[in-house]
Amino acid sequence: MDHMSGIVVFKRAAETLSFAEAGRQLGISASAVGKAIARLEESLGLPLFHRSTRSMRLTHEGELFLARCQRILNELVEAEAELAISRTTPAGRLRVSMPVVGMLLMPVLSEFMHKYPEVQLDIDFCDRIVDVIEDGFDVVMRTGEADDSQLITRTLGHYSYVVVGSPAYFARHGVPATPEDLATHACLQHRFTETGRLRRWLFMRDGAKFEVELPSTAIVNALEPLIALAERDFGLICVPHFAVSAQLANGSLVAVLREFEEDRIPFRALWPSNRMMLPKVRVFVDFMNQNLFSES
Template identity: 60%
Template sequence: MNDRSLSGTPAASSAVVANHGDDVSGAAALDRVGALNVFVRSAETRSFTEAGRQMGISASAVGKAISRLEKRLGVRLFHRSTRSVTLTPEGAQFLKRCLRIIEEIEAAETELALAHSTPRGRLRVSLPLVGMLLMPVLGAFMRTYPEIVLDLEFSDRLVDVIDEGFDVAMRTGEAGDSQLITRSLGSYIHIIVGSPAYLAGHGTPEKPEDLVGHACLQHRFPSTGKLRAWPLERNGETLNIELPTTAVVSNIEPLISMAEQGLGLACVPDFTVREQLKRGSLVRVLQDLPVPRAVFRALWPSGRHLSPRIRAFVDFMGAHLFPETNPGP
């Protein structure tokens, strides 16, 4: 059995101090966590004497601590003989629980230690192609954490985070891999936008059906070759409207640029045109159109501890990427 007892914890330290008094005072000094520690050590060594030697207390103090624990629990944890002690079925079951408790305490201690260390090192991140539009936030992260070296890969393919060695992946939609931890960074919607000059020359659509008379700039998914459907609904029903295709692009950035140049209307994630809407180079149309919200997520391999650089990245993105829908980390 692996040595999982907390020999360096305050509980164990109290046991060491008890060695300087008599057995009664030594046993009384053990608190509940300390009693669990004594139990685990005794179960591992199969000996009260050896457990006491390793912890710096007498075998008698160990035995009395176990007896008090058994009395409190109302069950016998050990079969005792003159030569050894063995776990009862109840003791074996209790040991499993104690090991989990000790693991959680160890994890909490490590997590606190990591939280106070300076985030540094290489951070490999997978981003969707739209990630290029997140560069202002990524640049701010680099200035805030200069000791973290970002290794960014932009791709719309479904990467294998673990096998391909990514520390973090940022994606939309649901996460179906149980080996990954996921955190929502915020939500967004797809909106239809056009430039003031385009709308002045071609009119502003008042209802979805009006789009058939407009220049529509379409986005094609590189991975599937399919065009992204525009969110056109009425009373919960999807409207099957065949939109004109003025241009087709596989990346959001040129789509936004074309719309700003007055070449047509585009349907894009709202967070990608936040600045354009603010300065007025693009205007949202059909604002009353009901549109579903999608989730932008960070995913990273599940593990016992979260490294400082991953925590810093995820917290920073959560706080700054979608301030309207996710005002805090």
């Protein structure tokens, strides 16, 4: 910082060719200007000015150094202006971590991209636990509870898992009346890529959670193929409500066992508490809050 302040003083002195005038413009004494120039010349190992009792002019090296200093300081001014704009206008790359289930939110993410074209989304879909700060994410979106004093948390909405199947499947195999009836049905299961475990089908009865032993007619590690298989009458799936909202609306899938659904699950946005909330983060979180699960 001392070196940078010396450059600022030098630039002003070089442009005015007067220590006194440079000092007046900078709000310091002519003596302070002279000392700053002397320290800079000592650091560079060469003189920047030819000085006499009557006049002062730049050396050849001083002229070269002034040209560089002017470019550097102009770059700093432009950088400050860009940062000032970024504090008020949503723009730039936005690094977001989302669970794999978030891939099914692409219509909402696409709407965000249309509304804020100056924000470049950089999304990492994964179910592993990420370190928001160490991994350099601006926002992390996760399901379930969150407890980290280093992060600010905002609940964007809630969703539930529903058991669905096609009308043709139910016409052939009947409609399960209780979760225990699923033992005789074709169950299409989801395997988590990160852990290799099957997702549990949890239900509620009399305020208590429970699960039943299910057959595994097919196992898939992504939700989109599961939904496609269910639409093609191969069996039942248990997926987030928002993942099949379109299919439920058009009738290609039908939800069953709704009275046994487990508690609704929170979907949250998290970001570092020690950072200023940039406009690109604010508008993203606000947009997700307003548009996620609107049909759930």
